[in-house]
Amino acid sequence: MATNTTSTLLEGARRREPDAVAELYRLYVQSIARYIGYRIPDATVVEDLTAEVFLRMVEALPRYRPTGAPFEAWLYRIAAAQVANYYRHHQRHPQASLHEAIGSESTPVEFNVQKQQEIHELQSALTNLSDEQRTILFLRFVERKSHQETAHLLGKTVESIATTQHRALKQLAKILGAEKTESPSLSGGAS
Template identity: 25%
Template sequence: MVPRDMDAASEDADLLMQFAQGDRQAAQILTDRLAPRILRFAARMLGDRTEAEDVTQDTMLRLWRIAPDWQDTGIPPAAWVFRVAANLCTDRLRRRRSGPSEMPDLPDGTPGADTRMMQTTRAAALETALAALPERQRQAVILRHLEGLSNPEIAAIMLVGTEAVESLTARGKRNLAALLSGHKERLGYEDEH
């Protein structure tokens, strides 16, 4: 996924302001742009689709509530919603630390059974490895490599400098590689280098 450019960020801000002035179609367009990305992010952070849906809904409701007071502060609406979603995910992760964690069932695709089984196995291995990363590394890796955000966008979401994002992402990738390295044959990568 290619990082969003400033034109998209400006357009998102315009849509938010249009919604604040009563344009419901602007809200629908902005929801269609942002909600699927927030849902994917939250599902990967939490490992639970139902909780991710709750986080997405809560995040979008918060965006609509602040719309009348939105001012162009240099933070695009997309970065703002990712920051809110990240905070909501962190809150949920903290609350559940005392309870057992469970991996969600992953949806099947339309390819053949063998392909679906391998995709499911690979996705489960990635989700398990992601869940084993420290929270900040997991957040940086998901935002950069799975959501395609730029380092400056991630820095705005995580409230850190771009150097910290680079460090978190690099450490997260190294940790993921280490966690997955012993599973190449099981994941169907035995012939790949």
């Protein structure tokens, strides 16, 4: 997305011009929904929270001050707060999710049982990471942002991202390795 286009849209959206608001929303809706869906295993909640993020955007845009970080970073922060609020209000912790009810580019039916089991294991393992670690892995490997873009979005240095990412992947490897040794039936899996 060209910065000029985004800044033009932002100006319109700040003035709450419906077309500009709608266009800005369309630019980011799927990545924000993915970000929320990556943490909350309920399609209805994902949709509600995504709507809430963008409603907050409309309300708060006049007060938005560019800080040099991409606009998207601001939306991710709103989304992170929404997810945190959701779990705070529901008094429960993130759970592993297969996102059954939400459409996905990869159709779950295509996966065999073992593959689904692997996904489930990975998603369970991800819940053991900190929010920052999960966000970095999400941006880099789900959204396929570069390390520089990830750093920019989170307001961190590439060095910090590299270190956190390394630690997160090692932690996941340890968890998944431990799970496999503790429950060999999972790795044996049906094929």
